[in-house]
Amino acid sequence: MSEDDKARPTRDFGETRKRAAGQQTTIHDVARLAAVSIGTVSKALNRGGRLKPETRERVIAAAKQLSFRPNDLAQSLHRGHSLTVGLISKDNFGRFAMPIMEGLEECMADRSMAVFMCNATDDPERESHHVRSLLGKRVDGIVVTARRADRRPPLEVAASGPPVIYVFSQTDDPDALCLLPDDEGGSFMATEHLVKLGRRRIAHVTGPENFEAVQLRRRGYRAALQAAGLSAPDAHCLTGAWSEAWGRQALASLFDDADNAPDGIVCGNDQIARGIADGLRERGVDAPAAVSIVGFDNWQILAEATRPALTTIDMNLKELGREAGRRLMEMIAGASMKGVRRLPCSLIVRDSCGGRAKS
Amino acid sequence: MSEDDKARPTRDFGETRKRAAGQQTTIHDVARLAAVSIGTVSKALNRGGRLKPETRERVIAAAKQLSFRPNDLAQSLHRGHSLTVGLISKDNFGRFAMPIMEGLEECMADRSMAVFMCNATDDPERESHHVRSLLGKRVDGIVVTARRADRRPPLEVAASGPPVIYVFSQTDDPDALCLLPDDEGGSFMATEHLVKLGRRRIAHVTGPENFEAVQLRRRGYRAALQAAGLSAPDAHCLTGAWSEAWGRQALASLFDDADNAPDGIVCGNDQIARGIADGLRERGVDAPAAVSIVGFDNWQILAEATRPALTTIDMNLKELGREAGRRLMEMIAGASMKGVRRLPCSLIVRDSCGGRAKS
DNA sequence: GTGAAAGCGCTAACAA
DNA sequence: TTGTTAGCGCTTTCAC
Numbered sequence: 012m013s014e015d016d017k018a019r020p021t022r023d024f025g026e027t028r029k030r031a032a033g034q035q036t037t038i039h040d041v042a043r044l045a046a047v048s049i050g051t052v053s054k055a056l057n058r059g060g061r062l063k064p065e066t067r068e069r070v071i072a073a074a075k076q077l078s079f080r081p082n083d084l085a086q087s088l089h090r091g092h093s094l095t096v097g098l099i100s101k102d103n104f105g106r107f108a109m110p111i112m113e114g115l116e117e118c119m120a121d122r123s124m125a126v127f128m129c130n131a132t133d134d135p136e137r138e139s140h141h142v143r144s145l146l147g148k149r150v151d152g153i154v155v156t157a158r159r160a161d162r163r164p165p166l167e168v169a170a171s172g173p174p175v176i177y178v179f180s181q182t183d184d185p186d187a188l189c190l191l192p193d194d195e196g197g198s199f200m201a202t203e204h205l206v207k208l209g210r211r212r213i214a215h216v217t218g219p220e221n222f223e224a225v226q227l228r229r230r231g232y233r234a235a236l237q238a239a240g241l242s243a244p245d246a247h248c249l250t251g252a253w254s255e256a257w258g259r260q261a262l263a264s265l266f267d268d269a270d271n272a273p274d275g276i277v278c279g280n281d282q283i284a285r286g287i288a289d290g291l292r293e294r295g296v297d298a299p300a301a302v303s304i305v306g307f308d309n310w311q312i313l314a315e316a317t318r319p320a321l322t323t324i325d326m327n328l329k330e331l332g333r334e335a336g337r338r339l340m341e342m343i344a345g346a347s348m349k350g351v352r353r354l355p356c357s358l359i360v361r362d363s364c365g366g367r368a369k370s
Numbered sequence: 371m372s373e374d375d376k377a378r379p380t381r382d383f384g385e386t387r388k389r390a391a392g393q394q395t396t397i398h399d400v401a402r403l404a405a406v407s408i409g410t411v412s413k414a415l416n417r418g419g420r421l422k423p424e425t426r427e428r429v430i431a432a433a434k435q436l437s438f439r440p441n442d443l444a445q446s447l448h449r450g451h452s453l454t455v456g457l458i459s460k461d462n463f464g465r466f467a468m469p470i471m472e473g474l475e476e477c478m479a480d481r482s483m484a485v486f487m488c489n490a491t492d493d494p495e496r497e498s499h500h501v502r503s504l505l506g507k508r509v510d511g512i513v514v515t516a517r518r519a520d521r522r523p524p525l526e527v528a529a530s531g532p533p534v535i536y537v538f539s540q541t542d543d544p545d546a547l548c549l550l551p552d553d554e555g556g557s558f559m560a561t562e563h564l565v566k567l568g569r570r571r572i573a574h575v576t577g578p579e580n581f582e583a584v585q586l587r588r589r590g591y592r593a594a595l596q597a598a599g600l601s602a603p604d605a606h607c608l609t610g611a612w613s614e615a616w617g618r619q620a621l622a623s624l625f626d627d628a629d630n631a632p633d634g635i636v637c638g639n640d641q642i643a644r645g646i647a648d649g650l651r652e653r654g655v656d657a658p659a660a661v662s663i664v665g666f667d668n669w670q671i672l673a674e675a676t677r678p679a680l681t682t683i684d685m686n687l688k689e690l691g692r693e694a695g696r697r698l699m700e701m702i703a704g705a706s707m708k709g710v711r712r713l714p715c716s717l718i719v720r721d722s723c724g725g726r727a728k729s
Numbered sequence: 730g731t732g733a734a735a736g737c738g739c740t741a742a743c744a745a
Numbered sequence: 746t747t748g749t750t751a752g753c754g755c756t757t758t759c760a761c
Binding site: 039084 | 753754755756757
Binding site for chain 1: 394437439440441442443444446447452454457462463464468471472475476479482484485486487488489491496499500502503504505506507508528613614615641644645648671675
């Protein structure tokens with residue numbers, strides 16, 4: 012055979028090619044099998060121009076027989092877009108990032124876009140490494156997310172680079188687009204729910220002061236009280252950790268002055284709510300009969316395990332992820348958007364507030 | 371200007387190119403600025419052959435000035451590998467998938483590989499769509515994961531396709547490589563811990579029978595008892611849901627026969643353990659003084675919130691993800707591996723078992 | 730209706 | 746030491 016090989020002029024590109032590209036079938040193989048030119052194959056396989064139906068059939072059959080997958084890399088190189096986007100998470104993939112990722116991935120997959128997953132874990136070095144990598148991969152867009160929705164420095168992407176969108180994360184760059192849950196509205200909704208149930212002494216137990224979400228949720232709580240013509244003493248608005256232990260501790264201080272004990276508690280998150288529910292049971296106070304509790308986050312596994320099962324606010328994070336995907340697609344298509352958009356939360360009613368709210 | 375444009379022969383490739391590729395700087399731009407050929411640029415930018423240092427400097431400077439990122443797509447097209455892998459999750463990105471993803475991503479990022487994130491959510495249609503997409507993107511390898519480690523049909527990837535590895539997920543294909551936590555060993559370790567603490571009537575409360583993990587963990591529990599010369603009545607080995615409620619319920623049945631109540635409980639997961647801890651407190655039984663509890667999963671937020679904080683088994687999922695990354699890289703490099711490997715779990719000691727184990 | 734060929738941005742072999 | 750060029754696999758005019 013060596014003789015044959017040597018004799019044959021170096022024209023059998025097919026083989027050379029296959030060896031280099033790792034045994035993948037290429038459009039040339041299909042063309043050869045269908046006995047047409049590669050141009051024709053391309054036309055037949057894509058929603059192509061005029062072509063004799065018979066030829067098209069033949070090409071398609073050949074492609075199937077070789078189980079041919081066109082090489083997206085080559086395609087992208089030519090078309091100038093890669094059909095991929097990057098998802099960068101500044102900190103760990105946490106509990107909150109997960110549904111966002113899910114929503115985003117779902118939205119992108121529906122549009123035949125692939126998502127690169129990048130975790131920067133609070134390390135700016137790592138983050139910019141990821142950004143460079145994504146840029147090298149010519150992603151069509153980038154989504155930035157985080158474990159907590161507070162401000163962060165903008166991503167180092169030139170204006171000429173791909174569009175960037177911040178989800179559950181925000182930045183100071185006034186030209187950036189940030190998508191966030193409506194913490195204030197959610198908290199308003201929670202408080203209003205208690206008001207509608209007839210609660211009048213509504214307290215608020217929430218997380219660390221330095222979270223923007225804490226401030227927003229408190230504002231929502233206050234606004235709802237005000238709207239109902241109610242007010243609350245300072246001692247009824249407690250700031251601490253995002254934990255069950257803090258919930259129990261706060262409850263103790265709320266019930267120290269038994270005469271002024273609240274009949275409703277709006278919690279900063281579900282863990283706090285869980286602590287409060289447990290604390291109440293241990294004090295022999297009946298929830299929801301004597302005290303209504305609302306949580307925040309709708310951390311399902313926790314909310315359902317709490318006794319009574321928590322009525323809580325859902326930030327609709329998955330939908331937030333989907334919306335990010337949709338918007339990013341628009342930006343990729345050329346739309347320019349900026350500013351901060353907040354998506355509505357939902358109230359999930361379970362058992363911790365008592366009888367259904369009167370409309 | 372139109373005149374100029376028309377007059378000029380179609381030789382100014384640079385401009386044409388830039389327009390098509392979305393304003394990205396190319397190697398040609400760098401070459402022009404540095405006044406060298408593109409071959410030289412390539413050599414200078416990659417760890418390249420012999421080159422006059424001065425020239426190299428000049429090229430690098432030019433590249434920096436234009437903030438040039440080589441197009442990985444083009445590079446991959448030529449080299450025949452894409453420096454990307456795909457991560458397919460059969461079901462949702464759940465609590466277990468998260469650390470695995472983190473570990474994998476970390477490992478890959480360290481090797482300058484990017485990870486595509488694909489979620490199939492129990493939909494075989496969606497899964498094969500994702501596989502096709504990954505194949506089209508010419509990923510160098512694929513990782514399959516799941517919410518639960520039970521068997522699944524193998525991924526539809528031809529033998530000639532990229533290597534596949536199953537993590538926290540397994541398949542019947544005897545040629546596949548599956549990476550799993552050592553459930554049996556973990557449970558053995560948990561039980562042994564109680565034995566060393568002097569517990570003699572050790573019960574086991576676990577999840578649904580149809581989980582492979584349930585069977586393995588039970589086996590580990592039994593083996594540890596046997597190794598210690600202990601035994602347990604059938605009534606001390608309870609199967610139910612993976613929930614707190616089941617934990618409380620099981621506890622009730624365990625303590626119905628007060629004389630035969632256990633002094634140690636090995637739980638199938640942390641939620642069950644939490645239910646048991648709560649149940650114990652509500653019955654006025656002191657844990658860990660009277661009863662030791664061990665959980666499983668080391669779901670940190672839950673384990674720490676439990677009173678007493680749970681001693682539990684950590685499946686080291688992040689490490690599992692890293693290991694998957696390492697192995698996949700070896701497979702990409704040509705190694706062939708198969709079979710089921712189980713990675714060791716760790717015992718995380720907190721407060722729910724009482725005094726430190728001797729030895 | 731089909732084929733030929735230029736070219737997407739880059740690398741590597743070969744020339745100079 | 747540097748430049749030239751033939752591809753990687755695909756799309757897309759433009760001829761025929």
